[in-house]
Amino acid sequence: MHLLTADNLAVFRGERLVLSNVSFALSNGGILLLRGANGAGKSTLLRALAGLTPLAAGTLRWGGEDALEDMPEHARRIAWLGHLDAVKPALTAAEHVGVAALAAVGLSAYAELPARLLSAGQKRRLAIARVVASAKPLWLLDEPTTGLDAASVAQFLGLCQAHVAQGGMIIASTHLDLELSDAKVLEL
Amino acid sequence: MIALIGRELRLSLRHGADTAAALLFFIIAGTLFPFALGPGPTTLSAIAAGVVWVCALLAALLPLDRLFGADFEDGTLDLLLLSGLPAYGVAFAKTLVHWLTTGLPLLLIAGPLAVMLRLPAEKVGLLLLTLTPGTMLLSLLGTLAAAITLGARSTNVLMPLITLPLMIPTLIFGAAAVTSPHPAAALYMLGAMLLAALPLAPLAAGAALRAAAE
Numbered sequence: 001m002h003l004l005t006a007d008n009l010a011v012f013r014g015e016r017l018v019l020s021n022v023s024f025a026l027s028n029g030g031i032l033l034l035r036g037a038n039g040a041g042k043s044t045l046l047r048a049l050a051g052l053t054p055l056a057a058g059t060l061r062w063g064g065e066d067a068l069e070d071m072p073e074h075a076r077r078i079a080w081l082g083h084l085d086a087v088k089p090a091l092t093a094a095e096h097v098g099v100a101a102l103a104a105v106g107l108s109a110y111a112e113l114p115a116r117l118l119s120a121g122q123k124r125r126l127a128i129a130r131v132v133a134s135a136k137p138l139w140l141l142d143e144p145t146t147g148l149d150a151a152s153v154a155q156f157l158g159l160c161q162a163h164v165a166q167g168g169m170i171i172a173s174t175h176l177d178l179e180l181s182d183a184k185v186l187e188l
Numbered sequence: 189m190i191a192l193i194g195r196e197l198r199l200s201l202r203h204g205a206d207t208a209a210a211l212l213f214f215i216i217a218g219t220l221f222p223f224a225l226g227p228g229p230t231t232l233s234a235i236a237a238g239v240v241w242v243c244a245l246l247a248a249l250l251p252l253d254r255l256f257g258a259d260f261e262d263g264t265l266d267l268l269l270l271s272g273l274p275a276y277g278v279a280f281a282k283t284l285v286h287w288l289t290t291g292l293p294l295l296l297i298a299g300p301l302a303v304m305l306r307l308p309a310e311k312v313g314l315l316l317l318t319l320t321p322g323t324m325l326l327s328l329l330g331t332l333a334a335a336i337t338l339g340a341r342s343t344n345v346l347m348p349l350i351t352l353p354l355m356i357p358t359l360i361f362g363a364a365a366v367t368s369p370h371p372a373a374a375l376y377m378l379g380a381m382l383l384a385a386l387p388l389a390p391l392a393a394g395a396a397l398r399a400a401a402e
Contacts, residue, residue: 052266053402075270084263090202091195130267 002027004067004138004169009058011041011048018044022058024186026171028137029164031180034173036188042173043083045188046140049171050078079134081141085127089116093126101133102126104159106152120147125156132159139163141172153178189273189281196285206251207289214247214294218301229306236305237315237366243301244294244319245355248326251290252351253343255282255334260400265338269401275394283331283390291323307366315366318375321382322362328382328389329354335396357381 002025009022018041026032034042047053049060051068060067067074093102094111102108105125110118115126124147131139139160145153153176160170160180172178200207221239225231259265268278298319302312333351337343358381365374 047266047402050266050270052269072272072274076272078270080266080270082263082266084261084266086263086267088199088258088262088264090199095195095198 003063005061006049007059007061009045009048009060010056011044011053012056013041013044013053017056019048019188020057022186022188024184026169026184028167028169030169031160031164031183032169032171033178033180033183033185034171034188035175035185040188042188043142046142046171046173050080050140051075077137079131079136079139081127081131081139081144083142083146085123086130087115087118087123087126089114091115093118096126097129097133101129104132105129106155121149121152124148125152128156128159132163137168139168139170139172141170143173143175145174145176145178189277192268192271192273192278192281193285196281197288200285200289203254206254207293210247210250210290211293211297213250214243214297215301217243217246218305221305232306233308236302236307237311238363239305240298240302240307240315241319241322241359241363244298244323245326245352245359247294248286248290248323248330249348249351251286252330252334252347255286255331256338256397256400257334257343260338265397265401269397275397276390277394279331279335279393279397280390282334283327283393286331287324287327291327295319295323311366314371318362318365318371318378321378322358325358325378325382325385326355328385329358332389332393332396335393335400338396338400 004026006022006024010020011018022045024032034045036042044053048055051071051074055068062074062077087096092112092114093107096115099108099111102111105128107122107125107129110122115123118126128144131141145156148156157179164170218239221235222232256265259268269275295316299312299316302315307315330351333347333354336350337346340346358378361374361377365371365378368374
């Protein structure tokens with residue numbers, strides 16, 4: 001039984017039909033990687049799955065129910081990592097996610113540092129820490145490894161594997177060949 | 189919502205210059221009138237309430253472009269909309285923080301400014317009584333305007349063009365309550381407008397936020 005099912009989704013960006021007839025299904029512990037050229041609609045699909053962008057057609061179901069009917073409820077099961085880090089320069093790293101979550105991404109040493117002093121890669125790790133700390137079942141990740149070095153990418157992959165091992169689900173757009181076992185790929 | 193309000197207040201404290209700029213603008217704009225019109229108590233006391241009201245209105249506009257602008261630019265708006273709070277809840281939290289960091293300080297400074305402008309002492313309390321719902325209305329309508337103009341190219345121009353006409357009824361009844369011999373009716377009107385804006389402005393602002401996020 002699939003927990004999340006998308007049937008014939010279509011999404012507009014402005015007046016342009018970016019996606020049509022997109023279907024997939026995902027069960028607990030599943031990973032779906034979105035691939036495609038620039039402008040193929042990977043980010044748009046992620047935003048539509050989060051409910052940030054409305055669907056022009058199709059249905060998104062969670063446990064058989066319309067997932068987008070109750071947006072606050074849908075939001076409570078989604079951990080979102082957009083292409084922007086959503087990091088506030090004036091807040092410290094610890095104020096963003098708490099000290100415990102920083103350890104997962106190797107940022108404990110920077111806990112009391114204002115985020116404006118972090119590098120781009122560290123800010124991305126901080127954003128990843130927020131996803132990990134959310135403890136929500138569905139991670140929606142838009143190019144999550146942007147700006148990360150090889151060690152940080154490996155650390156991120158470990159966090160993903162741990163999440164799905166606990167029954168979580170991940171949908172991520174990526175240009176890289178992420179080494180995630182049993183990941184499905186959706187070409188857009 | 190409490191966590192969001194706490195975080196926004198912390199951010200406001202870290203960006204204290206924004207709040208200070210609004211307060212300094214309020215004081216400086218108010219003190220320009222005696223220089224332009226002369227220090228005569230008759231003239232000043234006649235216009236003091238109106239001057240304080242207009243200056244408060246203009247000062248409250250200053251922080252509005254950053255109310256959602258920074259969140260929109262750095263991706264935080266998406267997180268806010270996915271926080272589990274309904275969009276109108278996010279808008280209400282932002283409104284409350286705007287009032288706490290701008291409206292309330294303006295209210296505290298309005299008394300001394302009014303005295304400096306020779307407003308009769310017995311009218312100062314009434315002025316503050318009108319400014320209490322008045323500044324709340326400024327925050328509610330200002331938040332709505334900030335949400336509507338989010339993502340627009342000329343936010344700085346659009347913001348006052350949308351907010352100022354919306355604020356005209358508040359300004360009329362607020363200033364009238366202080367100068368009228370029978371202030372009760374104007375105060376009731378301010379209260380009624382606040383009661384109407386309290387649910388409606390966040391609802392409309394929430395819808396505008398969702399539209400901007402699309």
